[in-house]
Amino acid sequence: MSVITVERRILQKNDEIAVANRHYFLRNGIAVINLLSSPGAGKTTLLERTLQHLDPPTVMVIEGDVQTDRDAQRIAALGFRAVQIVTHGGCHLDAGLIRDAMNSADLSGVSLLFIENVGNLVCPACFDLGEDHKVVISSTTEGEDKPIKYPRVFREASLCLLNKMDLAPVVEFDQEAYGKHVHAVHPGLEIINVSAKTGQGLPAWVDWLSHAQQDKLRASR
């Protein structure tokens, strides 16, 4: 019997591509936001509302879905550049898929890239894409306990958006309990309450994005 010590990270290949993606984004001053949520939390609708506050030539969206290009069509209908990645069953995006999407896209003039990950609160959290920030979106209709049921994604996030605030009274959402759960897994994580329907919280979220863009521009100089 012989034993060979390996000590190699399982996701080393993904992480190497993510580092290359990150270098590319830094060189080009592109702030990259990876949006993560369960299916139906309102990612795409929130993104549509967000885009109304942004300038089309400076923004691009990469959409990740198991099937169909419906989301990319919705974004393109608003006049923004959109690339659809169809994973054909894959439960998450990885760094290689992002690299390939970038290679096929025109990123000239882009300073903000949204990556809308596959709707899933587990797997996407484990894969570095080369983004600056993971932003987790959960909604009041999903209940208060999502942060403690899916801690990794909340742990990894730089920001938490609590969507569907307009429905909070209907579903008797306990916001204090939600805040406690978020901060148990990620002490100090900023939470912005939003509603894609009424526009609540959109200015604060857009302001946060603007800071992320400014930070990236400063870093790229």
Next chain:
Amino acid sequence: MHELSLAREIVAIVDEIMLQHPEKSLKCVRVKVGELNPLIPDQLQSCYEALIADSKLVGSRLEIIRIPVRAQCRKCARDFRLEQFSFCCPHCESTGLDINSGDELMVSEVEF
């Protein structure tokens, strides 16, 4: 199911090692998985077994070593095992922690 993606990466890493030892037959692959990683060990096992069925890795077993999450409190300096993803010191309730283990996701060793 990201277990399949992880199993593919494990097999790719082991394949590379096997190239350097073509005369040997693989018995076991040991992987370390920290508890911060959401992963179902049985699914990782099943994926590994399915992937090696027709390869030179056939007959080898995958041994998954779970690594607990351990943290040290920056305030009271005590070291403890973190339970239930509650990132708070059980002694002084401070949330300023250094995570010392639990994030591992690696092929640790192979046995021939």
